Amino acid sequence: MRERNISCGPGAVRPLQEHFMDRQRKLMDCILPHLEHGTPFQDFINEGSCNFYGAPVAIIVTIDQAFSKSRLVDVGIAVGYMVLAAHNMGLGTCPIGLISAFDEEIREMLNISQEKDVVMGVAVGYPDPDSPINLASSDRAPLQEVVRFY
C-alpha cells in the first residue's frame, strides 16, 4: 500500500492520465539537472519528502474525522493561504502529501488523536540561495491548457 501511495502519489487510485504524467515529467526534467550526479529523481522526492527537505519546521495538517471528506477542500484552501502568508514573510514552503502514507507512525510519534486524519505536511524554512536545487524552477502551464471557457 505504501509503495503504491508513493509511486502514484498519495491517494491516487489508478494510474494518472497522460497529461498529468507529462506535467510530472516536465517537473522532473527541470529538477534533474540540479540534483547531485546520479541521484534518482524518485529517491530525491521520496527521501526529501520524508525528511521535509531538511526544513527546520514541519507542519502536520490534520482533519477531525467528524467532518465529511468534502471538507478537505477547506483544508486545501487553508494550506494555500498559509503557504502564501509564509512566502510573504520571506519563507519557503513545500507541501508534502506523501507523508499521509505514514499516518499511523506520525500519529503515534506526535500523540495525535485517533479521531483525526493526517492530511498532509508542509515544510517551512528560509530558502538556501546557495543550494543548487533551488535553481530549479518550473514553468507555468498556459491558461488555456488548464481552464475550459464556456
Ligand SMILES: Cc1cc2nc3c(=O)[nH]c(=O)nc-3n(C[C@H](O)[C@H](O)[C@H](O)COP(=O)(O)O)c2cc1C
Ligand atoms: C497537495 C500537494 C501535495 C504535495 N506533496 C508533495 C510531496 O509529497 N512531496 C514533494 O516533494 N512535493 C510535494 N508537493 C509540492 C509539489 O511537488 C511542488 O513542488 C509544488 O506544488 C510547487 O510546484 P510548482 O512550482 O511546479 O507549481 C505537493 C504539492 C501540493 C499542492
